[in-house]
Every structure is written in structure tokens, then in C-alpha cells.
Amino acid sequence: MADKREKFGGRLAVILAMAGSAIGLGNIWRFPYMVGEHGGAAFVIVYVIATLLISLPVFLAEVMIGRRSHTNARDAFARLSRHHPFWKGVGFLTILIPTLIASYYSVIGGWSVEYLIKSFGFAFVRTPPEEVSGLFGAFVSSTWMPLVMHLVFLAASVGVVAGGVKSGIEKFSKVSLPVLFLLILFILVYSVTLPGAGAGVRYLLHPDWSQLTPRTFAYAMGQSFFSLSLGMGAIITYGSYVNKKENILATSAGTALSDLLFAILAGFAIMPAVFAAGVEPGAGPGLIFQSVPYVFSKMGADLPLLSGIVSAVFFLAIIVAAMTSLISLVEVGVSFLMERSGISRGKACLVLFGICGTLGTLCSLSFGPLSGVTVAGMTIFDLLDWICSNVLLLVMALLAVVFVGWILPRSVVRDEFTSREMYAFNDRIFPLVWFLIKWVAPVAVVIIFFTNFIL
Ligand code: PFF
Numbered sequence: 001m002a003d004k005r006e007k008f009g010g011r012l013a014v015i016l017a018m019a020g021s022a023i024g025l026g027n028i029w030r031f032p033y034m035v036g037e038h039g040g041a042a043f044v045i046v047y048v049i050a051t052l053l054i055s056l057p058v059f060l061a062e063v064m065i066g067r068r069s070h071t072n073a074r075d076a077f078a079r080l081s082r083h084h085p086f087w088k089g090v091g092f093l094t095i096l097i098p099t100l101i102a103s104y105y106s107v108i109g110g111w112s113v114e115y116l117i118k119s120f121g122f123a124f125v126r127t128p129p130e131e132v133s134g135l136f137g138a139f140v141s142s143t144w145m146p147l148v149m150h151l152v153f154l155a156a157s158v159g160v161v162a163g164g165v166k167s168g169i170e171k172f173s174k175v176s177l178p179v180l181f182l183l184i185l186f187i188l189v190y191s192v193t194l195p196g197a198g199a200g201v202r203y204l205l206h207p208d209w210s211q212l213t214p215r216t217f218a219y220a221m222g223q224s225f226f227s228l229s230l231g232m233g234a235i236i237t238y239g240s241y242v243n244k245k246e247n248i249l250a251t252s253a254g255t256a257l258s259d260l261l262f263a264i265l266a267g268f269a270i271m272p273a274v275f276a277a278g279v280e281p282g283a284g285p286g287l288i289f290q291s292v293p294y295v296f297s298k299m300g301a302d303l304p305l306l307s308g309i310v311s312a313v314f315f316l317a318i319i320v321a322a323m324t325s326l327i328s329l330v331e332v333g334v335s336f337l338m339e340r341s342g343i344s345r346g347k348a349c350l351v352l353f354g355i356c357g358t359l360g361t362l363c364s365l366s367f368g369p370l371s372g373v374t375v376a377g378m379t380i381f382d383l384l385d386w387i388c389s390n391v392l393l394l395v396m397a398l399l400a401v402v403f404v405g406w407i408l409p410r411s412v413v414r415d416e417f418t419s420r421e422m423y424a425f426n427d428r429i430f431p432l433v434w435f436l437i438k439w440v441a442p443v444a445v446v447i448i449f450f451t452n453f454i455l
Helices: 011-022 025-037 041-069 073-080 085-120 129-140 144-162 165-192 198-205 214-227 234-239 248-276 285-300 304-341 345-365 380-407 410-417 424-454
Strands: none
Touching: 011 165, 011 234, 011 248, 011 304, 025 041, 025 198, 025 214, 025 248, 025 285, 025 304, 041 073, 041 214, 041 234, 041 248, 041 380, 041 410, 041 424, 073 085, 073 234, 073 304, 073 380, 085 129, 085 144, 085 285, 085 304, 085 345, 085 380, 129 144, 129 285, 144 165, 144 304, 144 345, 165 248, 165 304, 198 248, 214 380, 214 424, 234 304, 248 285, 248 410, 248 424, 285 304, 304 345, 345 380, 380 424, 410 424
16 A cells, blocks of 8 residues: 555655745745835844744654655554554644635635736726726625636646646646746846836845844744645645655755745845835735736836736736645645545545535635624634634644654654665754754744734
8 A cells, every 4th residue: 555655756856846835825925025014134034044943843844754654644643653542633633724724725826817817808907006906806705706716726726636646746846836936037027127116125125123023033933834834734745755765854945945035036026016116015915916916007007018918927926836835735635535535536636626615615705795704803714814824833833843853752753854864964963953843843833822822
């Protein structure tokens, strides 16, 4: 049975698939905005330190859980803990969380599809700047189109997963990731050469040390976790497809580096244009679906064709980035269903499509007919996002790192980290990595958790 499991082709394939999961909406709308709000370059420095000291050890822990157990995220904990009831229960969370996230993530993906279509029709260029942000509200609150787009986007992503690990996920990431970098570079060049773009560059580069509060650290770590797809079973699942001989330090560091690089490029692709158009950079969907189209509308007055092309490239980039991330979320549930109930990949994909399609439908409708349905003042969409990214993700990441640092024997972890003593450098830095996994990362996650809730 174990031998039949698929594997990624090689180091590059692993990095591209994992980077595909990591690089997503988190990089494009959240990172640029957070940098500006929390001290510019000062935030970037904190972010890099948080990634190196905390997220990277958690990332390694998740890859090790996956590769060592050689099974899906749910059974990984059970297998490695010799079926301890607590860890069996934990494993279940690793299936539940990504499935919930996939549901609302694909709703945003659907919006991007609609915006790509709008770009093809030069909708932003043709709409006066002051009316362009209204297009978003009108679209998401309508009942049918967002729903159809959500299902189209989900179906396309599930379709890639149905192709399998090697000929679906790996093949898709190998093409889409390089294309994604090219697309963002194209937008970056357009953005920084606009008149007035300098203010946006300064917004990102100016280090404002006075902004560095405990909250900034908590935000930087939370963002880094989300961006690296931690605490959601995705990296555990992808880790289980990594060859036993692969150097997991190299693949993990390669993933973290690409993710960071892309986030920074996205910042320079978006903020200068937003400033050049004189818009306030807002957070969340507002930034990419309202402020950025405003830029296209404004710039479109002089250069309609170029504006139209850049807007299409921009939404295409978002679609590609979101798709590779959604794929990794769906794969978690698919691998679980296949290994648990023995059903085929195709059938497992259909089940996931059914679940995420239905939950996503509720999320999509929560901007329109279901907007009155709220829990603690949050709509269904906001509630799912809030619970997953502020609570469940942190709990899950903490459990994964505690599992590796405190439950697995040190010798097993060392064996995994060095790929059975194949890599001398890994062996040398193991004591440091062990210390980070055992002490630094768990304590830091607990601190973020309390900072988020108490401060
Ligand atoms: N890392 C993705 C992003 O930055 O948008 C989001 C994500 C994908 C989170 C997959 C979790 C995950 F398992």
C-alpha cells in the first residue's frame, strides 16, 4: 500500500509545489498592506526574523511529520503516536481546517475570475474612477454570478488535483509558478514607472521603528504562518510526497525564500500604483478588488490599451496564485479520503468539490441574501476566515510543533532532518533546529495567541 503512494519528482518539484501552496492571496493583498501599516521596512525585518526563527522550524516540523509518517495528515499523527487517542483527534482537525479554508478561499478565487472577465471587456477602463469601486459591491452582493464563479474556480482547482500528485499538482506548479513571477514582474515595472509612484515605494521602504510593538510581532508571525500555509495540514500532506533522500532543509528554505520574494515583489507591484492613483491603501478584498481597479480606471484615461492589458495580467496572476494554494488545501482532504476509505482520487475529488462547493456557496451568499445571518457580528464568510486564520491555524501549528519537539523521540527527528545522516550540514545545525522546535516556536505561538486576544 505504502509503495503505491505518489511522490514529487525532485527537489525543484517539491519547492515549486510547496511555494505554489505558500504563494497566494496572503502575499498579494495582505502582505503589502501590513508592511505599510506596521512600519514599512521595519515590519519586513521583523517578518524575516519571525520566518527564520519560528515559521521555518514549524514548516520543517510539518514536513517531517508528513515524510516520516508517509501518509495523509489525519493518519500521520495517529501513526507516529502509535494511535494515541488525543493525537488521533488532532489529526482530524488537520482535515477539517483546510476544507473550511478551501471553501471561502475559492469564493475569492471566483471573484478574481469575474474580474479577469471584466478586464477582458475593458470594464475598469470604461468605468469612471469614482464608480469603479462600486462594481465590487454590486457584484458580490448579487446572488448568482459570484456563486457560479466560485464553482468554476473550485472545479478548475479540483480538476488539477484529480490529475494526481505528479501529473496534476506537480505539472501545474512547474508551469504556473514561473509564469506567476513573470506576471508580477510585468506589473511591477508598470507600477513603479507611473508618475507619482515614488510615494508607494517610500511607503514600503521607510522603516518606522516606532511602529514596532508586541502586536507588530504577533501580526508578523501570524502573517508568516498563513503565508507559508502552516497549521492547515497542507505542508504535512505535501511533506508525505517528499522523497526520503531529499534534503528537507533545502526545500523548506527554498519555499520560504520564494514566498518572501513574491510577497515583496507583490508589494512593489501594487503599492506604487495605488499611490500614483492617489488611493488610500485599504486592507483585504478592498485593496485588490476596489483600489487596484481604480488605478486601472484612472490610468486608462490616457493609455486605455495598456491599462486593460495590465488589469488582465493582474487578475490572471491572482487566479494562478490562488489556484495553486487552493489545490494544496483540497489535496489534504483528497489524500485522506483516498487512504481512509479506499475510494479513487476522482471520487475523492468529487466529494471535496461537494463539501467545499456547498460551504463556499454559503460564504458567497453571505455577501448578498445571507448578509443578515451573523454570529457575534460576523457574516458566515468573516466568521470562517476569523476562526481559521486567528484561532485554528495557530492551535494546529502549535500542536504540530509540540508533537515533533515533545512527542517524537529526538533521534527520530534528527534522522528525518538529516535524511538518515545524508547531509552533514543539517547534522551540524540540528541542535539549533531542535532548540527552535522544542522551545522557541511553541512559546512564540502561545505568545501570539494571547497577544491577539488580550492586547
Ligand atoms: N499560503 C496561502 C496564501 O498566502 O494565500 C494560503 C494558504 C494556502 C493557507 C494553503 C493555508 C494552506 F494550507
